[in-house]
Amino acid sequence: MARILILEDDTTFAQLLEGFLTKNGHNITLVTHIKQSFKAIERQDFDLLLIDYRLPDGVGLDVLSHIRELGLAIPLIIMTSFNDVRTAVKSMQMGAFDYITKPVNPDELLMVIKNSLTKKDAATAEIQVTESDLIRGKSAIADRLYEHIALVAPTDMSVIIQGESGTGKEFAARTLHQESKRADKPFVAIDCGALSKDLAASELFGHIKGAFTGALNDKKGQFEAADGGTLFLDEVGNLSYEVQIKLLRALQERVIQPLGSTKQIPVNVRIITATNDDLAGSMQHGEFREDLYHRLNEFKIQLPPLRDRGSDIELFINHFIQLSNRDLGRNVKNISAEAKSLLLNYDWPGNLRELSNVIKRMVLLTPGETAQITALPDEMTIAVQQQTSAGNPSDLKALNEQNEKALIAETLIKVKHNKSKAAKILNIDRKTLYAKMERYGIE
Numbered sequence: 449m450a451r452i453l454i455l456e457d458d459t460t461f462a463q464l465l466e467g468f469l470t471k472n473g474h475n476i477t478l479v480t481h482i483k484q485s486f487k488a489i490e491r492q493d494f495d496l497l498l499i500d501y502r503l504p505d506g507v508g509l510d511v512l513s514h515i516r517e518l519g520l521a522i523p524l525i526i527m528t529s530f531n532d533v534r535t536a537v538k539s540m541q542m543g544a545f546d547y548i549t550k551p552v553n554p555d556e557l558l559m560v561i562k563n564s565l566t567k568k569d570a571a572t573a574e575i576q577v578t579e580s581d582l583i584r585g586k587s588a589i590a591d592r593l594y595e596h597i598a599l600v601a602p603t604d605m606s607v608i609i610q611g612e613s614g615t616g617k618e619f620a621a622r623t624l625h626q627e628s629k630r631a632d633k634p635f636v637a638i639d640c641g642a643l644s645k646d647l648a649a650s651e652l653f654g655h656i657k658g659a660f661t662g663a664l665n666d667k668k669g670q671f672e673a674a675d676g677g678t679l680f681l682d683e684v685g686n687l688s689y690e691v692q693i694k695l696l697r698a699l700q701e702r703v704i705q706p707l708g709s710t711k712q713i714p715v716n717v718r719i720i721t722a723t724n725d726d727l728a729g730s731m732q733h734g735e736f737r738e739d740l741y742h743r744l745n746e747f748k749i750q751l752p753p754l755r756d757r758g759s760d761i762e763l764f765i766n767h768f769i770q771l772s773n774r775d776l777g778r779n780v781k782n783i784s785a786e787a788k789s790l791l792l793n794y795d796w797p798g799n800l801r802e803l804s805n806v807i808k809r810m811v812l813l814t815p816g817e818t819a820q821i822t823a824l825p826d827e828m829t830i831a832v833q834q835q836t837s838a839g840n841p842s843d844l845k846a847l848n849e850q851n852e853k854a855l856i857a858e859t860l861i862k863v864k865h866n867k868s869k870a871a872k873i874l875n876i877d878r879k880t881l882y883a884k885m886e887r888y889g890i891e
C-alpha cells in the first residue's frame with residue numbers, strides 16, 4: 449500500500465481516481481489546488497504524488513520545484529493531455545519520475561505507479577544494465593555516433609553528451625564507461641536536475657556530521673563513491689555557481705573536501721556530463737562558468753533525435769515490444785500496417801523515452817498477437833495529420849480538414865455547444881470530438 453497525494457482540480461475525475469486506487473489498496477489524499485498540496489506535504493509523509501499538469505493556481509512543475517527545495521525525494525507523476533507531452537518530457541528532465549497522458553488508462557496508471565514506487569531512489573544510482581536491454585541501431589548516423597564513442601571511450605577525456613531529452617544520453621555515458629579502462633570500477637550517475645541547490649554539494653562531495661542542520665551523520669559524496677571509475681552528471685547546467693566552483697576545483701586538483709571538513713581527499717574520477725540545454729549559450733550569459741565548460745568539454749558527442757534516425761526507428765520499435773512483452777507478460781508479434789505507419793510518421797518530441805512509453809502502452813492494450821492503431825493514442829494520429837497538412841497546405845487532406853473544422857464549428861453553434869448532441873449529429877464519439885476541437889483550436 450502506498451500513501452498517494454492526488455492533486456487534480458477536476459473533482460469528478462479526482463474522485464474516480466481515488467475510488468480506483470483505494471480499491472487497489474492505496475491510501476489516497478485528494479487536493480485541488482497547489483497551495484493545498486504544499487500544506488498536505490508539510491503535514492504528512494507521502495510515497496507518491498500524482499499531479500495534474502494544468503491547475504487553477506499554477507502548473508504541476510511548481511510542486512516539483514517545491515519538493516525539491518524541501519530536499520524531498522518523493523516520486524512524482526504528471527498527468528497531462530497529449531498536447532502537453534513536450535512539457536511532460538521537460539518535467540521529467542526536472543526530476544518528475546514519469547508522466548501519463550489523459551484520458552488515463554487504469555492499467556497503465558497502475559503500471560506507472562508501480563514503476564515509480566520501485567524507482568524511488570533514482571536521483572542517484574549505480575546502474576547495472578544488461579547489454580540485451582539496449583540496442584545501437586544501424587543507420588549511418590548511429591555508425592558515426594558509435595565510431596566517436598569507440599574513439600574517446602578508452603581515453604580519460606571529459607566528455608559532454610548533448611542531445612534532446614530522451615535521446616539516450618545516459619545510455620551513451622554508460623557505454624563510454626563500459627568501453628573504458630575503468631569498466632570494472634563504479635559508474636555513478638547523478639541527476640543534477642533532481643537535486644536541490646543545497647543538497648547538490650553534499651551529494652557530490654559528502655559532508656561531516658553537523659556541517660549543516662540535518663547533517664546527522666558523516667556522509668560520503670558520490671565523487672568518492674565513483675573513485676577509480678566514472679561519474680556521470682546529467683543535466684549539469686542545473687548546478688549552482690558555487691557548486692560549479694567546487695566541481696572545477698575537484699577536477700583541476702583531483703581532491704575533494706567534504707562540507708564542514710578540513711580534510712582533502714584525493715579522487716581519481718572521469719567525468720561525463722550530459723545536457724539538453726545549450727550549455728555554450730548559458731556560458732555566454734554568465735550562468736555557466738567558462739573555465740568549467742572548457743574543462744568538461746574535452747570531447748563532445750551529439751546524440752541525434754529519434755526522428756532523424758531513419759531505419760533505426762523500426763529496430764527500436766521491435767526492441768521495445770520485446771521488452772514490454774517480457775515485462776507485461778504479453779505476446780505481441782506484429783503491428784498492423786496502419787499502426788506501423790503512424791509510429792513511423794510521428795515526430796517523437798520525447799525521443800526514445802516517449803517511444804518506449806507509447807510501445808509499453810500499446811503492448812499493454814494488446815491482448816493478442818497483433819497491435820492495432822486503437823492501442824496508440826488518438827492524439828498521435830492528429831499530430832501526424834497536422835504535420836502533413838502544415839507541410840503541404842494545398843493537398844486534398846488539408847482541404848478536407850478545413851471542411852471538417854468548419855462543419856464542427858457550425859454544428860456546435862447549432863446545438864448551443866452541447867457536445868454530446870454535436871457528436872451525435874456529426875456521427876463521431878465525444879472523445880473524438882474533443883480531440884478534433886482541440887486540434888482545430890475550437891473553443
Ligand SMILES: Nc1ncnc2c1ncn2[C@@H]1O[C@H](COP(=O)(O)OP(=O)(O)OP(=O)(O)O)[C@@H](O)[C@H]1O
Pocket residue numbers: 540541581582583584611612613614615616617618619620682722724767800801804
Ligand atoms: N540505445 C538504446 N537502446 C535501448 N533503449 C535505449 C537506448 N538509449 C536509450 N534507451 C531508453 O530510452 C530511455 C531514455 O534514455 P536516457 O535516459 O539515456 O535518455 P536521456 O537522453 O539521458 O534522457 P534525459 O534527457 O531525459 O535525461 C530510457 O528508457 C532508455 O532505457
